[in-house]
Amino acid sequence: MRLPFDGLRVIGGKWSPQSYGVKEFLSRNHVPYQWIDIDQDAPMRELVSSLSGSVTRLPVVLFPDGSHLVAPTNLALADKVGLRTRADQPFYDLVIVGGGPAGLANAVYGASEGLRTLLIEHNAPGGQAGTSSRIENYLGFPAGISGADLAQRATAQARRFGVEMLTAQEVVGLRRDDPFRIVRLANGAEISCYAILVAAGMAVRMLGVAGVAPLIGAGIYYGAATTEAAIYRGRDVCVVGGANSAGQGALFFTRYARRVIMLVRDKSLASSMSQYLVNRIAAASNIEVLTRIEVTEACGNGHLEQVVLRDLDTSEPRRIDVAAMFIFIGAAPRSEMVSGVVECDEKGFILTGPDLFQSGRKPRGWTLDRDPFLFETSTPGVFAAGDVRAGSNRRVASAVGEGSAAIYTIHRYLETV
Numbered sequence: 001m002r003l004p005f006d007g008l009r010v011i012g013g014k015w016s017p018q019s020y021g022v023k024e025f026l027s028r029n030h031v032p033y034q035w036i037d038i039d040q041d042a043p044m045r046e047l048v049s050s051l052s053g054s055v056t057r058l059p060v061v062l063f064p065d066g067s068h069l070v071a072p073t074n075l076a077l078a079d080k081v082g083l084r085t086r087a088d089q090p091f092y093d094l095v096i097v098g099g100g101p102a103g104l105a106n107a108v109y110g111a112s113e114g115l116r117t118l119l120i121e122h123n124a125p126g127g128q129a130g131t132s133s134r135i136e137n138y139l140g141f142p143a144g145i146s147g148a149d150l151a152q153r154a155t156a157q158a159r160r161f162g163v164e165m166l167t168a169q170e171v172v173g174l175r176r177d178d179p180f181r182i183v184r185l186a187n188g189a190e191i192s193c194y195a196i197l198v199a200a201g202m203a204v205r206m207l208g209v210a211g212v213a214p215l216i217g218a219g220i221y222y223g224a225a226t227t228e229a230a231i232y233r234g235r236d237v238c239v240v241g242g243a244n245s246a247g248q249g250a251l252f253f254t255r256y257a258r259r260v261i262m263l264v265r266d267k268s269l270a271s272s273m274s275q276y277l278v279n280r281i282a283a284a285s286n287i288e289v290l291t292r293i294e295v296t297e298a299c300g301n302g303h304l305e306q307v308v309l310r311d312l313d314t315s316e317p318r319r320i321d322v323a324a325m326f327i328f329i330g331a332a333p334r335s336e337m338v339s340g341v342v343e344c345d346e347k348g349f350i351l352t353g354p355d356l357f358q359s360g361r362k363p364r365g366w367t368l369d370r371d372p373f374l375f376e377t378s379t380p381g382v383f384a385a386g387d388v389r390a391g392s393n394r395r396v397a398s399a400v401g402e403g404s405a406a407i408y409t410i411h412r413y414l415e416t417v
């Protein structure tokens with residue numbers, strides 16, 4: 001029996017990728033909702049059919065004011081639930097692209113030191129760290145902290161200092177119109193400021209094997225997908241990858257799944273995972289680690305049922321029955337919005353400060369007498385911090401440290417404007 005509930009309701013299907021996307025967006029933005037699976041609730045199934053015209057257009061989101069949205073975009077959903085999606089002011093001292101640890105730290109320091117600060121986040125504050133089930137090596141949290149909790153605390157702190165935060169808005173480009181810097185959003189809107197910090201982090205790398213793409217959100221997920229964990233209670237699931245994020249994910253799923261199978265290309269976990277996680281995994285009775293193995297295909301009718309593997313030493317194929325596959329195979333920098341505007345290395349990481357002096361020469365197009373400041377890119381007034389920056393060491397603490405330290409050089413730059 002469902003208890004009476006007068007908040008926001010998401011009515012969808014367990015195997016509907018769009019339903020998963022909506023749940024993930026709401027929960028990462030800390031918007032409470034009640035989930036209703038149409039396969040378990042005949043009257044709701046009829047309601048969905050009448051509202052959306054078909055039970056395949058999912059999910060239907062019902063709002064307490066009696067209105068509804070069918071298969072909404074993140075932007076439409078953000079607007080409707082009252083998340084800020086449009087800038088209040090025509091001009092800011094500082095615009096931050098990305099609300100991960102680097103962007104949030106920069107926002108806290110910027111606003112607390114009197115800068116009119118706008119942070120623009122494509123998805124939800126917290127970034128990659130916000131998707132971690134438990135961060136155990138961040139200073140000050142001896143028992144660890146979930147990424148969601150850390151993100152919520154940082155967001156509250158930034159708001160308390162007066163940071164304006166836009167959610168579900170993507171920055172697609174930036175340009176220079178001296179002394180101003182201008183960011184362009186995907187909806188065509190432009191926002192002006194004196195300085196920009198690019199803290200866009202990394203995006204997950206896709207697993208390019210047969211059968212994966214159609215089953216994303218229907219048993220296959222990138223990252224820990226904590227909203228979905230309970231669906232797999234008592235089932236067998238697999239985790240692809242052998243780095244720390246995969247280890248954390250595997251340990252998290254041991255709380256729900258009957259068995260967690262880790263699929264690792266290396267000879268052992270120790271080559272790319274911190275020892276404390278390796279020890280924890282070895283001690284977990286329901287984790288099985290398969291090494292020197294790769295995924296070659298995902299199979300299932302409407303949702304994941306089987307994964308085909310290949311032994312990297314013998315080339316022997318093998319099938320495993322799993323209800324879910326969680327993929328943690330690394331990430332690539334999200335620097336596409338600065339393409340052609342600032343210099344990046346061959347992998348797309350943004351070059352800053354001393355790294356811009358290749359063979360002792362100033363960066364191309366640099367006309368100022370001074371050298372670029374620390375964290376400054378090849379375009380004066382545009383800074384970069386965190387995982388997207390060449391040379392960063394891709395940890396929460398480093399991102400927070402870089403975001404915080406970059407404020408010092410942003411102040412120095414503002415004195416020159």
Ligand SMILES: Cc1cc2nc3c(=O)[nH]c(=O)nc-3n(C[C@H](O)[C@H](O)[C@H](O)COP(=O)(O)OP(=O)(O)OC[C@H]3O[C@@H](n4cnc5c(N)ncnc54)[C@H](O)[C@@H]3O)c2cc1C
Nearest residue numbers: 098100101102122127128129171201202386387394395396
């Ligand atoms: C599952 C997982 C577990 C991890 N666990 C740990 C751990 O235990 N300890 C540790 O130290 N590190 C951990 N890490 C690494 C750590 O999370 C990252 O190093 C850190 O989040 C980097 O912060 P960042 O702010 O540079 O970038 P990100 O966290 O990547 O944040 C960037 C943000 O920018 C947004 N964005 C990107 N492009 C745009 C755009 N064009 N417009 C607007 N917004 C945009 C993104 O949506 C994102 O929210 C983990 C990573 C993952 C994925």
